[in-house]
Amino acid sequence: MDQDRILDKIKKCLDMAKGKGSNANEAEIALRQAHKLMEAHNLEMGDVLASMACEAKVPAGSDGKPPAWRVRLAQVCCHAFGTQLIICTSWLAPASFLFVGCGAAPELAGYAYQVLERQLQRARKEFLLTQKRCKRSTKVARGDAFAHGWIEAVHAKVDQFAGVDDSIAEAIQAYMAKRHPDVGQFEMKRRKLKARDEVASDAGYVAGKRAQLHHGISLKPVARLTVGV
Numbered sequence: 001m002d003q004d005r006i007l008d009k010i011k012k013c014l015d016m017a018k019g020k021g022s023n024a025n026e027a028e029i030a031l032r033q034a035h036k037l038m039e040a041h042n043l044e045m046g047d048v049l050a051s052m053a054c055e056a057k058v059p060a061g062s063d064g065k066p067p068a069w070r071v072r073l074a075q076v077c078c079h080a081f082g083t084q085l086i087i088c089t090s091w092l093a094p095a096s097f098l099f100v101g102c103g104a105a106p107e108l109a110g111y112a113y114q115v116l117e118r119q120l121q122r123a124r125k126e127f128l129l130t131q132k133r134c135k136r137s138t139k140v141a142r143g144d145a146f147a148h149g150w151i152e153a154v155h156a157k158v159d160q161f162a163g164v165d166d167s168i169a170e171a172i173q174a175y176m177a178k179r180h181p182d183v184g185q186f187e188m189k190r191r192k193l194k195a196r197d198e199v200a201s202d203a204g205y206v207a208g209k210r211a212q213l214h215h216g217i218s219l220k221p222v223a224r225l226t227v228g229v
Contacts, residue, residue, distance in 0.1 A: 046178065054100075060074070
């Protein structure tokens with residue numbers, strides 16, 4: 001019997017052990033069976049929890065380290081779907097974002113990032129067309145400030161229904177410990193805003209409030225988020 005099937009059996013036993021429909025005797029038998037399977041196959045509770053999580057990768061949209069606004073947008077999508085973010089950078093390939101979570105959450109978080117990133121790029125481009133007679137560095141700074149303001153508005157929408165159960169958080173932690181134990185912290189470099197940049201940030205916040213982001217039907221274990229293209 002392969003390990004995936006064994007883990008499935010253990011999870012079923014644990015579900016039965018804590019199920020409301022089981023009586024005390026049935027729950028005790030199911031728990032003993034789960035422990036017996038773990039001992040027989042040299043598995044720990046961390047292995048069982050880790051098997052409940054999965055991951056999905058999407059392009060970060062840039063070579064090298066992604067700019068701070070892209071990372072913030074990915075973090076907002078993680079927050080919305082109860083996932084954890086890993087930023088993958090390499091000299092050999094473009095940067096990517098890895099979303100770790102349970103069920104369909106990683107795929108949904110990745111999809112949300114790609115759709116929102118397209119909306120943000122359009123809004124940013126339209127804003128920059130209004131910035132006349134600026135040096136390239138000034139335009140980049142104002143464009144980044146606009147992006148951060150836009151993302152702040154989207155985060156405010158997401159925060160109303162974000163969050164996961166403790167069991168999901170534990171599964172993600174176990175998965176990270178098992179599959180990505182050496183992941184380090186990513187440092188985001190932020191430019192200091194000048195007065196005109198703050199105006200750009202305010203404009204981004206206003207534009208971000210128009211982002212097509214809708215709270216769909218709530219499906220356990222994560223809240224569904226539907227994003228307009």
